[in-house]
């Protein structure tokens with residue numbers, strides 16, 4: 001039976017934290033809007049779960065049909081503090097009423113500098129740091145490469161298999177997977193070289209062995225003297241939530257430091273408490289030269305940053321970094337609110353607790369369903385890789401079937417991985433335990449129903 005759509009559009013943590021389905025998914029209101037989307041929005045902009053959202057908060061997305069869905073994706077690791085988190089709303093409302101834009105390159109304002117000061121405090125390492133702010137993760141990665149090139153006077157960029165760094169021309173070149181990110185969009189930027197990544201489930205190598213394999217490629221096929229930088233996600237995001245074997249990152253970092261190669265940690269997906277620390281690099285004490293951040297930094301508003309060693313950041317001539325909107329005052333206010341939420345509620349600890357629950361539940365599920373070849377991740381960035389039992393032959397069709405079942409039952413889940421066979425979990429850190437449990441119950445049901 002279809003109930004009338006709920007009237008109030010207020011989201012945030014006061015939104016009732018319960019899964020509630022009143023129509024099929026997508027419901028009639030969403031389907032009508034999908035027809036409009038089809039008419040006005042380019043087909044290249046796909047949607048995975050086509051329910052139109054009208055309010056969200058905590059661990060819930062409520063759609064225009066009045067369905068309340070459990071959010072296990074956080075808009076791809078963005079709303080870590082929850083949608084419309086109180087400090088984000090407060091900061092944005094104050095800022096938007098004061099002024100919306102001046103362009104920091106024309107007349108500066110405090111919010112931008114406040115965010116840079118916070119980034120210096122929170123990112124790995126206690127050396128002198130500076131930041132520059134941008135609009136998107138891809139833009140941050142591009143600028144990190146620009147900085148590394150100016151600082152070193154070298155051209156080459158080392159990247160890794162299964163990497164994802166964005167959709168601009170340079171970051172497409174840096175990204176591994178063809179479909180859908182690169183197909184037909186070439187020619188791509190030059191001087192980008194790919195080394196093998198540590199992928200313990202598939203290569204069985206220790207961190208040191210995998211690092212030696214990667215370093216051999218970079219050294220012999222590119223030449224350390226030609227490398228401006230190596231860019232790496234400390235835990236792969238779109239590439240499948242692969243956690244490199246312990247020792248891989250520190251060995252690479254030591255090699256890069258020795259050769260004068262700038263180490264760029266792309267923490268765009270793994271940063272800001274997601275993995276149970278402020279940054280994934282913290283786990284192994286790796287101190288990158290430059291860190292790129294975005295997504296979770298600003299509670300849903302578009303903001304990104306490059307933070308790094310002051311002398312590297314300052315190697316670029318005045319006017320060489322910037323952009324009309326980079327570090328927009330409203331986005332900066334959102335970032336300060338988002339960081340305040342993380343500090344006040346110790347969301348890194350919350351991510352570790354969520355990770356504990358998810359790891360236990362997913363390991364138990366693996367015992368019942370041998371198609372789950374690997375359970376991996378850290379904190380609230382957890383995944384399962386689906387393969388034919390006892391092999392590493394990818395099972396993307398099963399992942400798609402499990403996801404479709406979850407969507408029908410009102411649980412937003414995401415897939416990823418080079419073979420499309422990885423099911424990833426990125427719940428908002430504000431999700432109540434009961435809702436997380438219920439979401440994982442539905443995932444378990446989905447495996448049983450699609451067996």
Ligand code: PMP
Nearest residue numbers: 136137138164165166237268269
């Ligand atoms: N790097 C990583 C590790 C990412 O996960 C993403 C986004 N998925 C990006 C870069 C690109 O960020 P954006 O979509 O904001 O450009």
